[in-house]
Amino acid sequence: MSSEKIIVKKDNRMEFNNHVDYCVGTGRLGLALTEEYLKELEFVQNMIGFSYIRGHGLFSDDVAIYNEYEEDGETKVEYNYTYIDRIFDSFLRLGIRPYLELGFMPGQLASGTQTIFYWKGNTTPPKDYKKWTDMVIALLAHLKKRYGEETVTWPIEVWNEPNLPGFWYKADMQEYFKLFKETFLAIKNYDSRYKVGGPAICGVRDAEWIEAFLEFCKKEGIKPDRITRHHYTVEFPERIGHYDYSKLEDPKMRFENLQSTRDIVDSYDEFRGLPIHLSEFSTSYTPRGVIHDTNLNAAYLAGQLAGLGDVNEAYSYWTFGDVFEEQGVQHSLFHGGFGMVADGNIPKPTFWTFYFYKQLKMFGTDCVYRDDKAVIVKNDSGYAGVLWNIGEDEIIADLDFELPEDGEYTLIKKTVDETCCNPLKLWHDLGEPAYPSKAEKEMIKSAAWPLTTSSVEVSKNGTVDVSFTLKKHGVLYFTLTKRDFTPDRGYDYDKVISFH
CATH class of the missing domain: 2.60.40.1500 (Glycosyl hydrolase domain; family 39)
Structure with missing residues (x-):
């Protein structure tokens, strides 16, 4: 003792920037069509209340936005917003708005067949960049018409973890930079009020990617509205059966890693002071990471939430609930899922860490x-x-x-x-x-x-x-x-x- x-x-007076309720992560957007998903999100929103929600699969085939068909010997394109309207209607009804992660690639628009996860999100570049940007702009126009001018405030991020070959074919840096440039310029040409960020990388070669991304943007005369990256805090896991066992990393070392990104960005006159968003963070980076269900996870993350706002304007916990299928449908109630809430709206200890910090924010600054x-x-x-x-x-x-x-x-x-x-x-x-x-x-x-x-x-x-x-x-x-x-x-x- x-x-x-x-x-x-x-x-x-001490510095403490509490952005605990800015954004929260979710499994692929298509899961928002299920009853249990919406029950868990409603519980989290009633108890904590996040402003934004970010997830994968906006353009994946299960949401069915992009469709090609043949007519008079010509390939034509049509868009279908039935599911995305249903999903976003549910979000807004629960007081939360989309953080638009642009990905993955519709199968008919993809240049290859590489996919990731149980639900097979395509992770190859578009076969036609004009069709990609047309799809992005058409969606933004549709959202603006349906939900109004507020949609220009919804954050936009181009892709997810392109520095990993599983998420972006061969982790091709220059191809990702092309995707970012084409997407960024198309959005800004449509309406310059949208805020567009990248490169959405995880911790692999992070400094190399951030530096190369900024060099590319500098060369092309592009100024992203924010820099986005991810933040996980465990060593490489040991897989036993269905489950991943990981040791936590030293919190000081992890904060130093975040500071290094801030330092790189601020080393450029053109980009000094750009906001940094941690568009994903947690302890373990696997959906079978058993630490997620524990009290240790809650205590460790309490220390993280105390300091993440020092150099980051926003940080989004991955994820709000356990309805999640990256490695398949879960085998058990407590399966190491990312969520702060388990099936049946059972709050895990980590849920209360976030609830406490939200209460702290409401009490005083x-x-x-x-x-x-x-x-x-x-x-x-x-x-x-x-x-x-x-x-x-x-x-x-x-x-x-x-x-x-x-x-x-x-x-x-x-x-x-x-x-x-x-x-x-x-x-x-x-x-x-x-x-x-x-x-x-x-x-x-x-x-x-x-x-x-x-x-x-x-x-x-x-x-x-x-x-x-x-x-x-x-x-x-x-x-x-x-x-x-x-x-x-x-x-x-x-x-x-x-x-x-």
């Missing part, structure tokens, strides 16, 4: 304390904070708060750890049912909520001392606010609880 003393001064174990903000009524413990030992944090006036304050704690909020353990103890019954799901869900406790703290001489205990892999959210005590006539709480 370790103990730490923290003094929280009300006039202190003045950060008065931040380190590698805590972030605390204040408003006129008091303080709110998130604390986390990614270690094996229990931590006791003693905090002295400076308060605007003496008196009574209400302390509320919401705790998520392996003892009080661990649906994975209950599922395991039940025998790991792959296809739990409705009753079993409800039982598992009952173990998926934070422990909420409260107390009245008395401030003396402008301070109050509070202790927080964080168990192994714990995350804790608290508020300490001025108590407004207004009892009804004749009601005596102490007398009520003293009855025998």
